[in-house]
Amino acid sequence: MENIIKDAISKHKQSLEAFEADSPVIQDIASLFISALNKGAKIMLIGNGGSAADAQHLAAEFVVRFKRNRQPIAAIALTTDTSVITAAANDFNFEGIFERQVHALAKPNDVLVAISTSGSSENIVRAVKKAKELGLLTVGLLGRDGGTLKDMVDISLVVPSSDTGRIQEMHILAGHIICEIVETTMKDKVGKSIKKPDKLQDLDTLKEIVAEEKKKGKSIVFTNGCFDLLHPGHIKILREAKEKGDVLIVGLNSDLSVKKIKGQMRPVLDQNSRQQILQAIEFVDYIILFEEDTPYNLIKELRPDFLVKGEDWEEAEVIGREFVRKVYRIKLDADHSTSRLIEKITQ
Numbered sequence: 001m002e003n004i005i006k007d008a009i010s011k012h013k014q015s016l017e018a019f020e021a022d023s024p025v026i027q028d029i030a031s032l033f034i035s036a037l038n039k040g041a042k043i044m045l046i047g048n049g050g051s052a053a054d055a056q057h058l059a060a061e062f063v064v065r066f067k068r069n070r071q072p073i074a075a076i077a078l079t080t081d082t083s084v085i086t087a088a089a090n091d092f093n094f095e096g097i098f099e100r101q102v103h104a105l106a107k108p109n110d111v112l113v114a115i116s117t118s119g120s121s122e123n124i125v126r127a128v129k130k131a132k133e134l135g136l137l138t139v140g141l142l143g144r145d146g147g148t149l150k151d152m153v154d155i156s157l158v159v160p161s162s163d164t165g166r167i168q169e170m171h172i173l174a175g176h177i178i179c180e181i182v183e184t185t186m187k188d189k190v191g192k193s194i195k196k197p198d199k200l201q202d203l204d205t206l207k208e209i210v211a212e213e214k215k216k217g218k219s220i221v222f223t224n225g226c227f228d229l230l231h232p233g234h235i236k237i238l239r240e241a242k243e244k245g246d247v248l249i250v251g252l253n254s255d256l257s258v259k260k261i262k263g264q265m266r267p268v269l270d271q272n273s274r275q276q277i278l279q280a281i282e283f284v285d286y287i288i289l290f291e292e293d294t295p296y297n298l299i300k301e302l303r304p305d306f307l308v309k310g311e312d313w314e315e316a317e318v319i320g321r322e323f324v325r326k327v328y329r330i331k332l333d334a335d336h337s338t339s340r341l342i343e344k345i346t347q
Helices: 003-019 021-039 052-061 082-090 096-106 122-133 164-186 205-215 232-242 253-264 270-278 296-301 338-346
Strands: 043-046 075-077 111-116 137-141 157-161 220-225 249-254 286-290 304-310 326-330
Touching: 021 043, 021 111, 021 137, 021 157, 021 164, 021 253, 021 270, 043 052, 043 096, 043 122, 052 075, 052 111, 052 164, 082 096, 096 122, 096 137, 111 122, 122 137, 137 164, 157 164, 164 338, 205 220, 205 249, 205 286, 205 296, 220 232, 220 296, 232 249, 232 326, 249 270, 249 296, 270 286, 286 296
Parallel strands: 043 075, 043 111, 111 137, 137 157, 220 249, 220 304, 249 286, 304 326
Antiparallel strands: none
């Protein structure tokens, strides 16, 4: 028995060392969850065996509470509906038990969390494929070398161990850390609801707003950017964008999106800080976060009248130009840039 205990402790130490190196990934997963939840979306979790129990465990932490009393957070484990699972397995096949639920229940901006100690369970792989077909963002809590899922999901946290029990224990540790970050970040005050600022809207709500404003004869202007370390150049673009129409919508790259475009050292300010600053600018009417590299899908869905970009973009290269009446290219302020500010600060 003593050898078993020593072996478990030794493997935990190895896993924790790898875990510490992966701490930015844990923060990225939490940021992804927060962004989705702020858009009115939900977190769906799947897994087999012990990982199914982990999916249910983490969903309960979100829906009920982790450490503090607050409003419920939208999460669901697709492992718990025995009627659906057994019917799908009996009438079709076991490999499709999660894929079918994702197809039936997924909504825009939802996140699918795939928990798999091997990273290659076929029913998990098929569910992730379906999620990606539907445009969902995907997260993998994986083991060993990450398996098939490592390169399929948008963000993967891999516990580099071949011991299933140790992998599952690390998955729950990661899940609890993520729960705490989400719960702490999203709470206003204990007992009060999680309230989105008026200017920050999800896509469905913003589409309704756009439709209503257009009925009133108002024109919609769209621009986008990271708006990291806001400077006079940003203000110039936003002011001139607002002058092109009646309602200005700003597409704001999420933290994950900024990292993909500008590297792991960016953004300097997280998405919550950046959107708070944008809200204080009087000529910004609405803000919407997006996870993708470009705002193509946002522009396609919102169909603004006018699209505003910096003049460093050739009109033929402007993303989403086919969905608007006109593209405006604004002269940039050569004296100001975020990159230049960062260089000056770090010199």
